[in-house]
Amino acid sequence: MIRFSEVYKRYPNQHEALSGLSFELDKGEMAFLTGHSGAGKSTLLKLIALIERSSHGQVWVNNQNLTRLPKWKVPYYRRKIGLVFQDHNLLHDRTVFDNVALPLIIAGENHREIGRRVRAALDKVGLLNKERSLPIALSGGEQQRVGIARAVVNRPPVLLADEPTGNLDPDLSREIMHLFEQFNQVGVTVFVASHDLELINRMGHRHITLHQGRLA
């Protein structure tokens, strides 16, 4: 599902974040991406989400060569990738419902379908009763679950998360990780960057560990 082949990423300030990285993730697999801060975890996820492009080497996602994807196709590609961030990236001037509905509105879904799918996603993360709230009125864990609902609302085959539990206490972290496992069980390829080794060691799944831009 995700394949890196000799991928290098050098930033304009000459910092080399990834150096000749190769690995593969199967369809429907769940894996953790670990490593110290600055090991290149975020860069790797950004390459998959096409927020950054590789300097060298090739990235394949869903049999699509991202290196060759023209800029105008990027939005349509991103609709097939669910993204979860450490700081949620929610819009604070609109309700939980509207936040989760955003990817569907962008995709041009009709009104009824949007309502149905948003409620299904909110139900899955256990926030159906909060659809009219503003994000600011929610706890950190709840905000992260809104972020997850938004990431899965248009049923992407790939779900990426960058330190999704970075700001949460252990109990909430476990809850969130468990949520990711549930999506994985219905066939979504899940790739989670985290340095919470204690938690992810207990969960099993494959670990991909980075050290200075290479596989450790």
Add this chain to the structure above:
Amino acid sequence: MLKLNLHSYFTRHIQVMLYSLGQLWRTPAATAMTVLVIGIALALPAGLYVLLKNVEQVSSQWDDASQISLFLQHKTPDVRGKQLAEQLLTWPDINAVYYQSAKDSLAEFRQLSGLDALLDTLPSNPLPPVIVIQPKLAPSENEALQSLVERLQNMQEVELAKLDMEWLQRLRTINETGERGISILAILLSLSVLLVIGNTIRLAILNRQTEIRVIKLVGGTNAFVRRPFLYTGFWYGLLGGAIAWLTLLLTLLFINGPVNRLAALYDSHFTLNWLSGQMFIALPLFGLLLGVLGAWLAVGRHLNDIEPT
């Protein structure tokens, strides 16, 4: 399927259109100020244009008023004068002639001036006989007119041939100058409207950077991001144009009374040409175009700078 897509496409557009209007409505003071600036900037050249059109209308009434007055020698007898007039009528570039004897001239002057008593004291009639000529030439055919005047002047019985239309030419030249001045003013003010809208949209974009980043992260195309800003520009332009039209209408209402009185004093049937019907369509439409264009330029410049990181 296509029908459904089209339907939801238009629904989406109307939603975004109303959404942008709602956004403007939520900040009434800022919106009112921007719209007023646009309105005034559009009303000024439009007002001058209306003024110019009215002046042109007045001067066009005098288009066939170019006439040549032929003052004959004092001693020319009436018979000779009339003969001359008939002779002139056969000239190809003369349309009509009217002979006015010295006696008639005096009578007319007496009637118009009211100087009866004074005129009675004069030993003899000081006025010459006159032939008033209406040329076939338009006032714009300046050279031909001048040559006609010259030929008339050279006739034996003619004391003075006077083409009385220099002031008309001057007015026309002033009009032309005014027209160009207004064109330049209109271009400059349109440009300033463009900049005002562009700048307002730029600020709106900067205010919503986070939102734009998030939209791009979840797969929003540039067109999707651009749309609400274009509609914001659309509303600014449309409302500004409507304000301009309203300003113009009120101004014309305000000056209509005095203008009509002035026209009455000059014994003229002139009435103010409001052009309000044309303006009602042209001003908002023009404003709308400027609005969308200004927004487009601003969004085009700034949209690519805002990418998720």
